[in-house]
Amino acid sequence: xxxxxxxxxxxxxxxxxxxxxxxxxxxxxxxxxxxxxxxxxxxxxxxxxxxxxxxxxxxxxxxxxxxxxxxxxxxxxxxxxxxxxxxxxxxxxxxxxxxxxxxxxxxxxxxxxxxxxxxxxxxxxxxxxxxxxxxxxxxxxxxxxxxxxxxxxxxxxxxxxxxxxxxxxxxxxxxxxxxxxxxxxxxxxxxxxxxxxxxxxxxxxxxxxxxxxxxxxxxxxxxxxxxxxxxxxxxxxxxxxxxxxxxxxxxxxxxxxxxxxxxxxxxxxxxxxxxxxxxxxxxxxxxxxxxxxxxxxxxxxxxxxxxxxxxxxxxxxxxxxxxxxxxxxxxxxxxxxxxxxxxxxxxxxxxxxxxxxxxxxxxxxxxxxxxxxxxxxxxxxxxxxxxxxxxxxxxxxxxxxxxxxxxxxxxxxxxxxxxxxxxxxxxxxxxxxxxxxxxxxxxxxxxxxxxxxxxxxxxxxxxxxxxxxxxxxxxxxxxxxxxxxxxxxxxxxxxx
Amino acid sequence: xxxxxxxxxxxxxxxxxxxxxxxxxxxxxxxxxxxxxxxxxxxxxxxxxxxxxxxxxxxxxxxxxxxxxxxxxxxxxxxxxxxxxxxxxxxxxxxxxxxxxxxxxxxxxxxxxxxxxxxxxxxxxxxxxxxxxxxxxxxxxxxxxxxxxxxxxxxxxxxxxxxxxxxxxxxxxxxxxxxxxxxxxxxxxxxxxxxxxxxxxxxxxxxxxxxxxxxxxxxxxxxxxxxxxxxxxxxxxxxxxxxxxxxxxxxxxxxxxxxxxxxxxxxxxxxxxxxxxxxxxxxxxxxxxxxxxxxxxxxxxxxxxxxxxxxxxxxxxxxxxxxxxxxxxxxxxxxxxxxxxxxxxxxxxxxxxxxxxxxxxxxxxxxxxxxxxxxxxxxxxxxxxxxxxxxxxxxxxxxxxxxxxxxxxxxxxxxxxxxxxxxxxxxxxxxxxxxxxxxxxxxxxxxxxxxxxxxxxxxxxxxxxxxxxxxxxxxxxxxxxxxxxxxxxxxxxxxx
Numbered sequence: 001x002x003x004x005x006x007x008x009x010x011x012x013x014x015x016x017x018x019x020x021x022x023x024x025x026x027x028x029x030x031x032x033x034x035x036x037x038x039x040x041x042x043x044x045x046x047x048x049x050x051x052x053x054x055x056x057x058x059x060x061x062x063x064x065x066x067x068x069x070x071x072x073x074x075x076x077x078x079x080x081x082x083x084x085x086x087x088x089x090x091x092x093x094x095x096x097x098x099x100x101x102x103x104x105x106x107x108x109x110x111x112x113x114x115x116x117x118x119x120x121x122x123x124x125x126x127x128x129x130x131x132x133x134x135x136x137x138x139x140x141x142x143x144x145x146x147x148x149x150x151x152x153x154x155x156x157x158x159x160x161x162x163x164x165x166x167x168x169x170x171x172x173x174x175x176x177x178x179x180x181x182x183x184x185x186x187x188x189x190x191x192x193x194x195x196x197x198x199x200x201x202x203x204x205x206x207x208x209x210x211x212x213x214x215x216x217x218x219x220x221x222x223x224x225x226x227x228x229x230x231x232x233x234x235x236x237x238x239x240x241x242x243x244x245x246x247x248x249x250x251x252x253x254x255x256x257x258x259x260x261x262x263x264x265x266x267x268x269x270x271x272x273x274x275x276x277x278x279x280x281x282x283x284x285x286x287x288x289x290x291x292x293x294x295x296x297x298x299x300x301x302x303x304x305x306x307x308x309x310x311x312x313x314x315x316x317x318x319x320x321x322x323x324x325x326x327x328x329x330x331x332x333x334x335x336x337x338x339x340x341x342x343x344x345x346x347x348x349x350x351x352x353x354x355x356x357x358x359x360x361x362x363x364x365x366x367x368x369x370x371x372x373x374x375x376x377x378x379x380x381x382x383x384x385x386x387x388x389x390x391x392x393x394x395x396x397x398x399x400x401x402x403x404x405x406x407x408x409x410x411x412x413x414x415x416x417x418x419x420x421x422x423x424x425x426x427x428x429x430x431x432x433x434x435x436x437x438x439x440x441x442x443x444x445x446x447x448x449x450x451x452x453x454x455x456x457x458x459x460x461x462x463x464x465x466x467x468x469x470x471x472x473x474x475x476x477x478x479x480x481x482x483x484x485x486x487x488x489x490x491x492x493x494x495x496x
Numbered sequence: 497x498x499x500x501x502x503x504x505x506x507x508x509x510x511x512x513x514x515x516x517x518x519x520x521x522x523x524x525x526x527x528x529x530x531x532x533x534x535x536x537x538x539x540x541x542x543x544x545x546x547x548x549x550x551x552x553x554x555x556x557x558x559x560x561x562x563x564x565x566x567x568x569x570x571x572x573x574x575x576x577x578x579x580x581x582x583x584x585x586x587x588x589x590x591x592x593x594x595x596x597x598x599x600x601x602x603x604x605x606x607x608x609x610x611x612x613x614x615x616x617x618x619x620x621x622x623x624x625x626x627x628x629x630x631x632x633x634x635x636x637x638x639x640x641x642x643x644x645x646x647x648x649x650x651x652x653x654x655x656x657x658x659x660x661x662x663x664x665x666x667x668x669x670x671x672x673x674x675x676x677x678x679x680x681x682x683x684x685x686x687x688x689x690x691x692x693x694x695x696x697x698x699x700x701x702x703x704x705x706x707x708x709x710x711x712x713x714x715x716x717x718x719x720x721x722x723x724x725x726x727x728x729x730x731x732x733x734x735x736x737x738x739x740x741x742x743x744x745x746x747x748x749x750x751x752x753x754x755x756x757x758x759x760x761x762x763x764x765x766x767x768x769x770x771x772x773x774x775x776x777x778x779x780x781x782x783x784x785x786x787x788x789x790x791x792x793x794x795x796x797x798x799x800x801x802x803x804x805x806x807x808x809x810x811x812x813x814x815x816x817x818x819x820x821x822x823x824x825x826x827x828x829x830x831x832x833x834x835x836x837x838x839x840x841x842x843x844x845x846x847x848x849x850x851x852x853x854x855x856x857x858x859x860x861x862x863x864x865x866x867x868x869x870x871x872x873x874x875x876x877x878x879x880x881x882x883x884x885x886x887x888x889x890x891x892x893x894x895x896x897x898x899x900x901x902x903x904x905x906x907x908x909x910x911x912x913x914x915x916x917x918x919x920x921x922x923x924x925x926x927x928x929x930x931x932x933x934x935x936x937x938x939x940x941x942x943x944x945x946x947x948x949x950x951x952x953x954x955x956x957x958x959x960x961x962x963x964x965x966x967x968x969x970x971x972x973x974x975x976x977x978x979x980x981x982x983x984x985x986x987x988x989x990x991x992x
Contacts, residue, residue, distance in 0.1 A: 012538070016538050016539045016541075017542065020520065020539050023539075027519060031527075033719055033720055035737070039735050039736035040736075040737070043512045043515050043516055043519075043734075046508070046513065050546060223529055224531040224532060225529055226527060228527075238532070238539075240533075240534050240536075241528065241536070277535070
């Protein structure tokens with residue numbers, strides 16, 4: 001079966017180039033000296049070029065064409081057929097895009113980020129309009145080469161979540177927006193709990209010690225991973241080597257939740273079956289599924305009342321000055337709901353509204369319903385509509401996220417879908433592991449880790465997201481689980 | 497001139513793959529988690545394969561064949577001609593070697609290192625004999641494909657120092673061995689100075705602070721570089737990004753000298769003309785020249801009496817308990833000469849005898865005058881002959897260095913040649929910069945840095961080593977400079 005072997009061999013080459021690019025990216029954001037940026041761009045450029053060359057080679061085309069014929073396909077087992085499906089998908093998404101367009105996209109992304117950094121610093125959206133326009137136009141152009149059924153934006157969504165469409169996202173987000181707005185209203189009439197962290201400082205070395213301990217306790221494998229510092233927390237997966245990063249503020253303990261978030265990503269990467277490494281299915285299912293794992297550990301586990309029983313002694317031991325708190329106070333403190341300008345600082349309820357706003361704008365841009373120049377005003381209007389806040393400072397509004405500056409349109413929905421997936425899957429897990437919350441109180445996380453590994457992680461990309469969701473929960477993605485979860489939780493906390 | 501442009505483009509691709517491999521190597525020895533080794537080997541394998549593919553491609557062959565015709569060559573300037581010469585050399589050293597031999601070499605190197613680690617730990621040379629034999633045989637085989645004029649070993653020497661031959665090394669090492677032995681004898685009859693470091697401990701964080709300060713003072717550019725920890729100090733150059741590492745013992749201040757050594761390597765890499773980056777001449781001249789720079793900073797500068805005037809206040813400030821010393825005592829302490837078993841701990845005089853011993857054995861192996869199994873006995877005999885010591889423990893003898901386990905034969909001579917080059921070049925520098933030693937006392941190193949940059953570093957590989965030596969010193973490499981240097985220095989210290 002030499003076509004299949006050839007495809008797997010090329011897949012291994014591609015994966016090893018990806019691993020190298022991942023190490024470059026990790027290094028760039030952790031240890032790289034500033035003056036190295038120019039050489040780094042060249043390195044990434046050459047490796048990406050070699051990747052594209054192998055992926056779109058005539059040898060690859062031949063393998064894929066042959067393997068998709070039933071005389072070959074019928075002889076393959078489930079995993080092999082999934083491998084052919086994924087490689088075909090990769091090939092088809094990429095082989096039509098002209099090299100010169102890729103070069104323009106890479107250049108616009110790099111320039112866009114530089115312009116965005118300046119515009120954000122100057123709090124001046126007008127400085128960013130041209131770069132935004134260029135990036136939108138280039139992605140529209142790319143969408144034509146990638147192909148789509150209904151509309152160009154779908155070609156971009158599909159990159160992060162195979163098969164996802166704007167229509168589908170809208171059908172989920174519309175009721176979500178309405179129902180979350182009701183909850184925001186319910187809570188806004190209630191009194192906010194005191195913030196016992198207010199005015200205190202927390203030694204960063206001690207925070208790091210606590211975070212390492214938690215990562216170890218929940219199952220992050222330091223023999224195949226690392227935890228480092230970076231300005232924005234992130235995870236890179238290189239199969240046998242998975243690296244997470246975290247940041248620390250002296251004024252709060254938010255580092256614990258970003259640690260849980262990145263560990264969730266990291267443990268997903270670490271639990272993929274090693275036999276799949278290097279094959280087209282040796283990766284996580286989709287961006288939304290990845291996010292479901294990080295948000296599950298951060299919120300469904302980490303912000304649960306039971307987690308406070310585990311966490312409280314850990315932090316009181318290191319920060320005795322928090323002694324006046326008890327686990328209940330800690331629970332309410334880490335679950336404050338309050339509309340705010342910044343997505344990455346948002347609570348569980350308002351977070352998804354931040355995402356809905358971004359999705360609305362992206363879709364309107366790609367449907368030519370608004371122009372890039374109008375984006376700031378639309379942002380302000382939507383913020384007011386969804387969260388009752390109107391950002392005058394674009395650095396606190398339309399310029400807060402890096403994504404658009406590099407043309408990463410279609411990415412944002414994954415964040416909210418991840419939350420929704422997490423709720424729906426967690427519901428199934430609670431049925432399978434009735435002792436889960438008790439275990440969490442005791443700092444025992446291994447049953448949950450094993451469940452996630454056996455049911456999701458180890459299978460890589462063998463199944464498609466929809467298929468996996470049905471397998472795990474008996475139905476396709478539905479907002480009702482998330483809705484139930486936040487309603488129950490916050491009506492209890494805020495007493496409504 | 498499209499052949500030249502094509503060659504330069506391929507050279508840039510090769511260099512960017514090399515940079516990526518360098519980052520992988522740096523990471524492997526600094527931050528990589530242990531369990532990542534397997535994936536790392538695959539990554540290196542794929543990148544090396546792509547490197548070999550471009551280097552030996554038919555496109556490269558065509559470019560080189562055409563560019564070496566006088567109708568093209570005559571139109572090129574000096575730098576371009578040097579670029580063609582270097583790329584031709586690279587191509588010719590590599591294009592005949594069959595892929596399967598490269599695979600066997602890589603495999604034997606990796607297995608050899610694993611076996612060596614175990615054998616060294618067990619202090620059992622017999623465990624290592626087979627691996628040594630395999631590595632020798634594979635390199636002999638490779639030498640036939642690489643080509644040589646006189647004997648196979650020359651093909652390996654030439655890899656580290658273009659044009660170097662065994663006959664030439666012998667003609668330098670023979671008088672060197674005799675004259676250094678006389679000095680060792682002279683000193684061994686004298687009393688050793690007290691060691692004021694003995695029994696003291698030196699906080700490692702403080703040592704790191706001192707080392708960073710020194711690196712900065714002598715001119716290492718932290719905007720284009722880093723200093724990290726590793727088990728064995730090393731330097732990797734990635735053009736815009738040059739990283740050095742260091743190790744620290746609590747019981748002494750040897751970290752200062754390994755810092756000077758690696759900074760010497762690092763500053764060479766940092767001072768190559770950026771316009772040459774990515775071209776075949778955008779690298780250091782040779783391994784020996786590289787070593788001349790590290791040893792110059794470590795010994796000719798760092799172990800000079802004048803450097804003590806700069807260093808003394810720096811370390812007394814941090815370690816007041818050394819207050820009973822004065823710069824003279826410090827000078828004698830860091831210049832103790834004493835035959836010892838371990839190369840990397842050897843002083844300036846005995847160091848070269850350690851190298852001569854290794855060269856003798858390598859040459860005998862490649863001339864089939866001894867078998868790998870006899871190596872331990874020959875080592876013991878030669879140690880006794882050159883240094884008056886007979887190691888019973890092979891971990892202190894024939895198994896101490898990693899080089900042979902990965903087949904790096906022909907590398908060792910560069911260390912001694914580096915010392916000799918350093919002496920000869922330093923002699924010229926002292927003529928050009930009469931105030932050099934006074935400057936060193938004051939901690940002013942920029943004139944020296946500028947001299948090295950302007951006369952050596954920035955030129956990359958434009959000149960051949962012999963040519964460069966003549967340009968700098970008026971003659972080819974001659975042991976007499978080193979001999980004068982150590983004779984003067986140590987007859988003063990040891991009063992003979």
